[in-house]
Amino acid sequence: MQEAYMREYTNQEYRDVLRNTSLNSPLVDEKLAQVYGKIRREEKKKKGRRMKKVFAGVSLMAASFALMIVFCAANPALAAKLPIMGSFFKEVEEKVSYKGDYSSRSEKLIPESGTEEGTEESAEAESPYVQTDNGATISLGEIYCNDMALYIGIQIKTEEPLSKEFIEESMGQWDYSTIGIHSTATADVAESVGLAFSDGLGMPSPYFIEGAFEDDCTFTGIIRIDASEFVEDLTPDYDGEITVENWxxxxxxxxxxxxxxxxxxxxxxxxxxxxxxxxDHPGEHIQIPECIEGNWNFTLDIKKDNSDCIVKEINERDENGFGIAKITKTPYEIQAEAILPEGESMADYFVAIRDAQGKPLESQGGYAEIYNIYQRDVSKVTVYICDYVTYMDECQAENWENLPEKAVYAKEITFEE
Structure with missing residues (x-):
């Protein structure tokens, strides 16, 4: 286990990295613009051919944390014995902010105990999804991907018990644990959209895992990667500033x-x-009190499962120019895309959604305007667009009943069962 280390950052680069910071949509846009701009500038310093790129793995926190990614040369994975284990999803799918019965839809990467594949003979095989380094084994057990997100079931086991402080710090203010990872990610989407990542360019990537501790050596969790994080760079030779306005x-x-x-x-x-x-001053720090270093490298073949996913094209606006372009619903989440009057910015507005009973849906962990619908009645929903400051000051939490009066736009949408 390595000692704590410190790194300096300027002004507000990491304002929203803190785990207790509210994840609000204007900040998502701002951080997206910042991180893509920084990645592009770093790429210009690299040698070799320039390729058209797709960046992936950005969330509000991931975008902030991506600025401190250290690009390192690829190292061969250290294959481990294939364990026989239960479903990672099943263990923690109701112990994260983005709850859902993912285990019922997942593709298994590692055989579960009690199955034909989960035998003593299979335990002797080597798996690319189980890797050990520096006293820690990381296993990727199963995956599920739909129109809105990719979910990865992950387990971390350490040879030595983690400290009491490590486990307590991971709990924060929630009813689940969150541990950090420093990672890089690439993706090859040539088969689907004709674009591919250029190896070694580096890009924003997952930086936290939600889940639970089984004991002081074992953490099981789920990584969520949002679909909005897959974007194509249209102007790779542009060397100017990337802002929310010109993104x-x-x-x-x-x-x-x-x-x-x-x-x-x-x-x-x-x-x-x-x-x-x-x-308000430069010299901010991010301190990582307890850290395990190593190299764990995985390659996953992903196939999207859109069963029970619905995209409703609305494309309606009122006389003031507010409206809804579309609404996307998966078995676990829902998101509405707002239409604003010309000249208005989404940074100044917030989209909220209520379920069929008129109760507010809860945001899932990474994005404030993507709402968790697991075990909620969303056969009918009401979408509201509200002034951002008004929503934050007068309509959230215990003030949710003020929303119909304060919203600048509302629309009821029904999903046929």
Whole structure:
């Protein structure tokens, strides 16, 4: 286990890395613009041919944390004995912010105990999904991918018990645990959309895992990668500033590809972030109190499963220019795409959704405007667009009943069962 280390960052680069920071959509857009701009500038320093790229793996926190990714040369994976184990999804799928019965839809990467594949003979085989380095074994047990997200079931086992502080820090203010990972990711989506990543360019990637500790040596969790994080670089030679206002001129969202290969490399595992410093002054720090370093490299072949996913094209607006373009519903999440009057910015508005009983849906962990619908009645929903400041000050949490009065737009949408 490595000692704590510190790294300096300027001004507000990591304002929203803190785990107790609210993840609100304007900040998502701002961080997306910042991180893609930084990645592009770094790429210009690299030698070799320039390729058209797709960036993936960005969430609000991931976008912030991606700025501190250290690009390192590929190392061969250290294959491990194939364990016989239960479903990672089943163990923790109701112990994360993005709850769902993923185990009922997942593709298994590692045989479960009690199955024909989960035999003593199979235990002697080597698996590319189980890798050990520096006293820690990381296993990727199963995957599930739909129109809105890719979910990866993961387990981390350490030879030595993790400290009491490590486990307690991971709990934070939630009813589940969150541990950090420092990672890089690439994806090949050529088969689906004719684009591919250029190896070694580096890109934003997952940086946290939600889940639970089984004991002081075992953490099981789920990584969620949002579909909005797959984007194409339209102007690779542009050397100017990337902002929220000009982001659409330089990048195009391609959505979740039907089939792609996803490569994930993890080189650090840690317990929490501690911010020290002043938001209004440079010299902010991110402190990682307890850290395990190693090299765990995985390649996953992903195929999207769109069963029970619905995309409703609405494309309606009122006399003031507010409206809904479309609404996407998967078995676990729902998201509405707003239409605003010309000249207005989404940074100034917030999209909220209520279920069939009129109760507010809860945001899942990474994006404030993607809502968890697991075990909720969403046969009918109401979508609201509200001024951002008004929503934050007067309509969220215990003030949710103010939303119909304060919203600038509302629309009821019914899903046929």
């Amino acid at each position: 659409d001129e330089h990048f195009r969202r391609i959505g979740m590809p039907d089939k792609f290969q996803y490569q994930l490399s993890i080189d650090k595992i840690f317990d929490s972030y501690t911010w020290t410093g002043d938001y």
